[in-house]
Amino acid sequence: MRKILILFAHPKFEQSDVNQALINSISHLDHVHIRDLYDLYPDFDINVQAEQEILFEYEVVIWHHPIYWYSCPPLLKQWMDLVLEFGWAYGPGGVFLRNKYVMNVVTSGGSKEVYAAEGRNRYTMEEFLRPFEATAYLCHMRYMPPFHVGGTHRITKEELEGKAKVYQELILSLRDSPSIDFPYIQKP
């Protein structure tokens, strides 16, 4: 069984039905630890040492966040800026994240069709998430394709239940399957 760390960043979680449904579907699972960053660090004053110690224990890391202006909410960026230190996460001696699996789980108002070369946003979600991929790459992590819930403004209750179920199954398979079969990118 792998231990999974969900780094969840949402500045208005209490008003996000979609993210509540997603989080609720996995919050009770063993070996799955959800860190609600906006609840832990309301003043952005991240405890770097504590975060690094926690990362040490987990084999799979999930960056779970909504897409704001084609990126993550600022606290998750702050987390990356502060926690992924030179000499710890990358650079000489920066070996502590090596071989950990990592994935973006994102929600967006725009639908899947909008995030496409022919769509209104002109790029795919994978392309928008390149900075995350590059970060993981530099840290020798195994970056897996994102899990995307799109069209959240118009999602029906049934669709949402379905998405939450898929998310749960995804987390369960990351936790329980003998080997992780998702494709991933890793610095050779």
Next chain:
Amino acid sequence: MEGFFSQAIIYILAAIICVSIAKKLGMSSVLGYLFAGILIGPYVLKFISNETEGQDIMHGTEFGVVMMLFLIGLELEPKNLWRMRDLILKVGLAQVLLTSLAFFLIGLGLGVSWNISLTAALSISLSSTAIVLQSLKEKNQMDSVEGKMSFGVLLLQDIAVIPILAILPLLAVNAPEMLERNEHGGFFDEYPGWIQTFAIFASIGLVILMGKYGFGPLLKLVVKTHLRELFVATALLIVVGIAYLMILVGLSPALGAFLAGVVLANSPYKHALESDLDPFKGILLGLFFIAVGSTINFSLIFSEPIKIFGLTLGVMLVKALVLLGIGKYRKLSMPENLNFAFGLAQASEFSFVTYSFAFQLMILDRSGADTLMAVTALSMGLSPVLMLILDKTIIQKEGMKENKKSGDSDVVNEKNQVILLGFGNFGSTVGRFLRANGIEATIMDSDPDQVDFLRQMGFKVYFGDGTRLDLLHAAGADHAKILISAIDSTEHSIKIVKLCREHFPHLEVMIRARNRFDAYELMDVGVENIYREHLDTSIRMGEDALRKLGFRAHTVHRLGKQFRDYDEEALKVLVQFKNNRKEYISKVRKQIEMQESLLSGELSRKFSLNDHAWDSEQMKDSDSRK
């Protein structure tokens, strides 16, 4: 004096023994008191020699009912009373009229003369306010549907007393000479009707006016003396005064007290009045129930057991049937309806008054009055027993089926989640912040001027000192989640913490501390949420000073946060050494020492941000090494 003491000891002892046994057996305290009355009454232990003595005590302690209604009034704001008007008028009036009619017809059917029938019918239609309300309160059913209906009925019955007393003399067909009407003999009796009516309205107006404008300033004046007994005495004066005024004009004192209570329901002294009068009410009511128990005429019952028991059960059955009908009409569920109907099935203590009045007016003869009084007392004694049996059998069984209904969920519970003690500069800021975010707190302050001012500003502030358990109860500490003490006396705060720990262990306490020294004391008693009043402000001031010296705001912000965390941690370490110091070192000396140890600690710690956030120096170093 000796006689008084021995009497008092007997009454109290009987009450303690019987009531605690009743409570142990899961019965209402009313039953315990009644049984105590029977026990010390003229037929068992003979401490009370005859029923008249019992009735005298009963009249004396009827004042407990007055107080009870005053207290109930306090909990009922005028707008809620207005909302009950439908209940009072329709349900209450229907009950009194239908029940009277039923008994009048039964009386005529049994061949009793019409005037006796009417006297008895009117008296029997009333129920015992004391017994019903006490039972409802004990079972926490005042806010349930049937509880509200019962209360509405009882209120109307209290009003009905006035016309009933007025009608009785008209029934006295063979009264030779009008006797002095000393039973409710009002001051205005000799005056013509219009003056009497005017006096009644004037006195009601006076009660309302006093409640709105008179009692508040009076209580405030008394509070400023800081003598609690004076406040208690004033509270008693208000209730006694109203009762006296009502008797003068021939109204029910209970009704007047209730009215005054309602008017005072919005007053800042509400909780203080409640907690101060409650023990008096309890004791007087207890004595009252004992007296009722002692007036049950067992020799009469034993000489004609079938007749008396038959009459009593008949009375209760017919009353219950009428009530069941009303309940059915108002769509009560079966258990609610049973509770409502049988709860109100007994005759009223007021019947003793009407019967003796009717006896004086020669409507009733001695044996008739005695029989009716025996029936009344017996029905009052039997009704708690009946309720107990009903509770344990039908209602509980039915209640199982409709479990969701029995929890009075549709009643909006106005108890707040937060109790805020102290509404000075500190507390008011906390209160305003909570309120701005939709959280209302029950606020208490012990400065009457402050309370007044804030009330004018539209805050709901109560007068009170959080260190008294009864006041905390009244403020709803049983239901609240958080208690915030923003008072500046740490001694008081510690008292409050101890009280809460003992009586409300579920309450999260958050305490304001003036300084480090106070914080230590609070930590010693195990408080976790301590807020030193100067800490955040002084650090903020320091931050601003650093900014003015050219530090960048974000850096300063992080430095400030780090310093605060460090200071809170240091507090936890230093508190362990606090008690090792010799006793003779004064508080001030201790404070200086603390400051010294803190300052030296900070020198060695070098307060810079020693993380590598946004730091590229290392990277440059490693790049240049390549």
